[in-house]
Amino acid sequence: MMPSKKKHILIVNQSAPYSSSNAKESLDIALAAGAFEQSVAILFTGDGCYQLLPDQSPEKMHSKNISQMLKVLPIYGIDKLFVDEQSLSSRNIVLLDESMTHTKVTQLEIQALYQEATTVFRF
Amino acid sequence: MIFSILVLGAPFNSQSAYSAFRFTQAALASGQTIYRVFFYQEGIHNSSSLATPPQDEFDLYQAWQDLKEQYQLDFVTCIAAAARRGLLNESEAKRHNKSASNIASQFDLAGLGQLVEASALSDQVITFGH
């Protein structure tokens, strides 16, 4: 069965890492979609921006390092990472982990991301 | 229209699992196609074979099972999300040396590839979350 329209997945990360399973379980979907060569974009918005803070070291609390895992995404062909600039400024986040290629987006650009997607996953 | 449904909530804990059930049921009754119902995060609890609601409460577990049989639906529970949360079928229980299994036979255990496939082959994936 061939899909009739070009598919594009938008994954919206709006949860902070470590306190819930959302960041990890969102990432698992991103990796699966990448492995199946789907077109994927990831939007970090709201508290999801905290996933991109530098110098995370959760090892002592027996947790996998979310930011390290995010850096693997380009290997799976996922390089469209977008960050809500309004969420950054309202949270006083000035410095993100620059080893992760990302693009800051405006509210209008965010609206376009939702309109372009054929499936939206939200965590 | 071909829908797939993503269920992220457990029965009783939140209304989302019930809303997902009612939507799925209504879609089928009106002749729409449900390609797959995929259970992820806390949604995996919908596939429990042991959960036992009180007699005077709606049994959503039974309702899902009956719906699956009635329409021959494809129910997939995420294998990793389920194992983490203590739901195993027989082969997983054997594989991990656990003493029992507790997933209803109507639910297949599989990876997220099945969710990705559902999004590729359905017109829409509708999420019920909490």
Place this chain on the structure above:
Amino acid sequence: MILHTLNKTQSNTELNQQLLIACSSNDSVLLIEDGLYQVLAPQLFSDKKHWSSKTSNVYALLEDAKARGIDFNKLDPQLEHIQFISYAEFVALAAEHNNTVSWY
């Protein structure tokens, strides 16, 4: 043309704000579960910073309203445009849109 489903009250400010940003004028919003409580606060629907300022295509799931004691016959007049629908109509509504995006 997106159908947005919203299942939270206005007290989840971040969620409602994100919906405001994502929503465009061709889109529709369907209130389900706790989202129904928003119709008890008609002042929201004239607030420029509320998602209702983006679209006038607003629907509400009748059963969820009834469960919560919300009588659609007794709503503030400025909410007349809100259509209360059944699950069957929810399905039809989703089928009429290009995509359904859930806010929870």
